[in-house]
Amino acid sequence: MKAGQHLSRWHVSQWFNQDTPIQPADLRGRVVLIHAFQMLCPGCVSHGLPQAVRVHSSFSSSDIAVIGLHTVFENHDAMQPHALAAFIKEYRLKFPIGVDEPSIDNPVPKTMHELRLQGTPSLILLDREGRLRANHFGMLDDLRLGTWLGRLLTEQTHEILKSESAVACDENGCRV
Amino acid sequence: MKAGQHLSRWHVSQWFNQDTPIQPADLRGRVVLIHAFQMLCPGCVSHGLPQAVRVHSSFSSSDIAVIGLHTVFENHDAMQPHALAAFIKEYRLKFPIGVDEPSIDNPVPKTMHELRLQGTPSLILLDREGRLRANHFGMLDDLRLGTWLGRLLTEQTHEILKSESAVACDENGCRV
Amino acid sequence: MKAGQHLSRWHVSQWFNQDTPIQPADLRGRVVLIHAFQMLCPGCVSHGLPQAVRVHSSFSSSDIAVIGLHTVFENHDAMQPHALAAFIKEYRLKFPIGVDEPSIDNPVPKTMHELRLQGTPSLILLDREGRLRANHFGMLDDLRLGTWLGRLLTEQTHEILKSESAVACDENGCRV
Amino acid sequence: MKAGQHLSRWHVSQWFNQDTPIQPADLRGRVVLIHAFQMLCPGCVSHGLPQAVRVHSSFSSSDIAVIGLHTVFENHDAMQPHALAAFIKEYRLKFPIGVDEPSIDNPVPKTMHELRLQGTPSLILLDREGRLRANHFGMLDDLRLGTWLGRLLTEQTHEILKSESAVACDENGCRV
Numbered sequence: 162m163k164a165g166q167h168l169s170r171w172h173v174s175q176w177f178n179q180d181t182p183i184q185p186a187d188l189r190g191r192v193v194l195i196h197a198f199q200m201l202c203p204g205c206v207s208h209g210l211p212q213a214v215r216v217h218s219s220f221s222s223s224d225i226a227v228i229g230l231h232t233v234f235e236n237h238d239a240m241q242p243h244a245l246a247a248f249i250k251e252y253r254l255k256f257p258i259g260v261d262e263p264s265i266d267n268p269v270p271k272t273m274h275e276l277r278l279q280g281t282p283s284l285i286l287l288d289r290e291g292r293l294r295a296n297h298f299g300m301l302d303d304l305r306l307g308t309w310l311g312r313l314l315t316e317q318t319h320e321i322l323k324s325e326s327a328v329a330c331d332e333n334g335c336r337v
Numbered sequence: 338m339k340a341g342q343h344l345s346r347w348h349v350s351q352w353f354n355q356d357t358p359i360q361p362a363d364l365r366g367r368v369v370l371i372h373a374f375q376m377l378c379p380g381c382v383s384h385g386l387p388q389a390v391r392v393h394s395s396f397s398s399s400d401i402a403v404i405g406l407h408t409v410f411e412n413h414d415a416m417q418p419h420a421l422a423a424f425i426k427e428y429r430l431k432f433p434i435g436v437d438e439p440s441i442d443n444p445v446p447k448t449m450h451e452l453r454l455q456g457t458p459s460l461i462l463l464d465r466e467g468r469l470r471a472n473h474f475g476m477l478d479d480l481r482l483g484t485w486l487g488r489l490l491t492e493q494t495h496e497i498l499k500s501e502s503a504v505a506c507d508e509n510g511c512r513v
Numbered sequence: 514m515k516a517g518q519h520l521s522r523w524h525v526s527q528w529f530n531q532d533t534p535i536q537p538a539d540l541r542g543r544v545v546l547i548h549a550f551q552m553l554c555p556g557c558v559s560h561g562l563p564q565a566v567r568v569h570s571s572f573s574s575s576d577i578a579v580i581g582l583h584t585v586f587e588n589h590d591a592m593q594p595h596a597l598a599a600f601i602k603e604y605r606l607k608f609p610i611g612v613d614e615p616s617i618d619n620p621v622p623k624t625m626h627e628l629r630l631q632g633t634p635s636l637i638l639l640d641r642e643g644r645l646r647a648n649h650f651g652m653l654d655d656l657r658l659g660t661w662l663g664r665l666l667t668e669q670t671h672e673i674l675k676s677e678s679a680v681a682c683d684e685n686g687c688r689v
Numbered sequence: 690m691k692a693g694q695h696l697s698r699w700h701v702s703q704w705f706n707q708d709t710p711i712q713p714a715d716l717r718g719r720v721v722l723i724h725a726f727q728m729l730c731p732g733c734v735s736h737g738l739p740q741a742v743r744v745h746s747s748f749s750s751s752d753i754a755v756i757g758l759h760t761v762f763e764n765h766d767a768m769q770p771h772a773l774a775a776f777i778k779e780y781r782l783k784f785p786i787g788v789d790e791p792s793i794d795n796p797v798p799k800t801m802h803e804l805r806l807q808g809t810p811s812l813i814l815l816d817r818e819g820r821l822r823a824n825h826f827g828m829l830d831d832l833r834l835g836t837w838l839g840r841l842l843t844e845q846t847h848e849i850l851k852s853e854s855a856v857a858c859d860e861n862g863c864r865v
Binding site: 654660661668 | 747833839840841
């Protein structure tokens with residue numbers, strides 16, 4: 162999936178901290194930060210998840226929606242939904258977290274595959290129109306992430322449409 | 338000085354890392370981050386200056402100009418320009434740093450007084466048009482600062498003029 | 514179990530990073546640091562385990578033996594040995610880690626019960642003679658832990674026996 | 690000066706946080722940590738001084754005496770005693786700090802020269818008998834420093850005298 166395209170849906174088999182299933186269209190009008198993680202991924206636990214928590218607590222949920230996506234592609238037996246439930250409780254995570262739906266013939270789950278994520282942690286940003294604007298693998302410092310969020314919060318929709326080609330986003334993210 | 342007003346000039350008696358004197362008008366077209374500090378202020382040394390260095394190294398100088406302003410309002414004898422020169426050398430600071438011009442009848446130097454800074458560290462942001470957009474006293478986390486920078490980098494000038502009243506900036510900064 | 518008493522044995526149902534089962538007597542002559550943890554305990558992952566890794570890498574194993582003890586007392590289903598195996602691999606832990614043997618009629622496992630640990634993380638220190646010298650629940654800073662280790666490394670055995678009553682150790686640790 | 694030798698005196702031209710001049714003999718019976726620093730040395734401000742503060746607040750002053758030594762060997766004009774006074778006030782340092790006496794014909798001050806310090810920050814440890822036991826240039830982690838302090842706090846005097854040759858201390862410190 163390329164930068165600028167609409168993310169029409171994700172494949173989530175189970176939600177935590179979210180009573181009814183949601184899809185990207187339900188978040189239209191807000192900037193969306195998706196933190197793709199595995200509960201036994203050290204970089205996710207030490208860096209990515211705390212950063213997602215900071216974003217969740219620093220911004221109004223009407224401006225930025227933070228979504229966790231548990232994209233298990235290894236050690237599947239150790240990261241089943243019941244284990245994720247314990248993890249979410251122990252780490253006191255409060256934002257919606259979806260289990261990326263396992264694929265029958267692929268260790269990589271469905272949404273992770275469609276988004277062509279390189280691993281975990283990965284950070285995906287959707288703009289207010291639901292378009293994929295950043296897809297970043299690995300750690301990202303708060304200064305850079307903040308800049309991306311500030312850009313996406315400020316854009317005027319009609320502006321974007323006109324200037325899309327000039328916005329330097331690719332699968333590695335938006336260049337500032 | 339109020340948010341939204343143009344910063345017409347600062348009062349700098351001596352520059353370091355800058356051969357010829359500059360004024361805000363010389364930086365028009367760029368976002369300007371002014372870090373007001375004192376070399377013996379612990380919060381400046383531990384937090385504000387390292388953050389200014391991160392901004393300076395993370396962004397192109399054609400997008401964001403980082404300016405240090407040495408606003409000495411106490412311990413004047415210990416923070417004279419010759420001491421600041423040693424400080425800049427030891428801390429290997431590379432961006433332009435101006436000495437805020439002392440006032441004859443006030444321990445607070447001239448630019449600090451005109452900007453009504455509450456102390457050090459203070460972070461001042463000017464937009465590409467040279468208007469004061471944030472004036473923040475104390476520590477500011479990278480996520481929030483990044484968001485402000487992203488907003489200022491993205492704004493279209495004519496957009497701002499129309500929507501100025503809706504941009505929530507005051508003397509405490511721009512609310513995201 | 515009280516400070517000063519010999520720890521005669523622990524109850525370990527399975528070892529990782531250790532081919533043959535070991536007991537405290539096998540480590541006689543060395544100072545022993547036991548880090549009791551749960552793989553889904555945030556304070557263990559962020560503080561206790563990295564500290565155990567630092568001790569393991571900073572000292573000769575002939576001076577200090579670092580032992581992990583997986584004392585699962587909650588969320589048992591999510592922290593079975595196969596999940597611990599994945600955790601150890603992902604976090605690249607290299608020191609011996611034993612699974613504290615589950616109790617039939619108690620959620621608290623056997624060694625944790627006998628040592629009267631208050632929770633995880635807990636840090637237990639044995640002196641070169643195998644006596645319990647510290648039993649600390651919660652975080653402990655490196656400066657204090659280092660001091661305890663320095664004391665235990667330096668003690669002359671016959672000195673200890675004579676001065677035991679003067680050494681301020683209790684179930685909360687050795688007071689420096 | 691070699692490890693194991695008594696430090697008979699330091700050369701201090703002025704004390705801060707200390708009403709009457711002191712010499713090593715006045716601290717006999719206590720372990721002494723001397724932090725040699727310069728107020729414009731980044732590694733001292735970010736690492737060495739905060740570590741000295743932690744030791745000062747973590748131990749009883751009857752066990753460990755923390756002494757600051759301002760060993761100015763560069764930028765002399767910027768680090769005169771009146772500037773150090775402002776620095777001590779701003780950083781709220783509470784332990785005794787002495788100004789190492791300037792030498793007439795050497796930029797390196799007298800005590801620094803006699804101790805053959807390699808630079809700042811340097812950490813010097815004296816045992817309860819006043820013997821030089823560690824002389825470490827650069828950063829030192831808390832775990833290692835704690836171990837050294839624990840050793841020095843635990844040693845029995847008559848033990849040291851007998852085993853001196855076996856204690857692995859040299860000008861780089863005591864090896865644990």
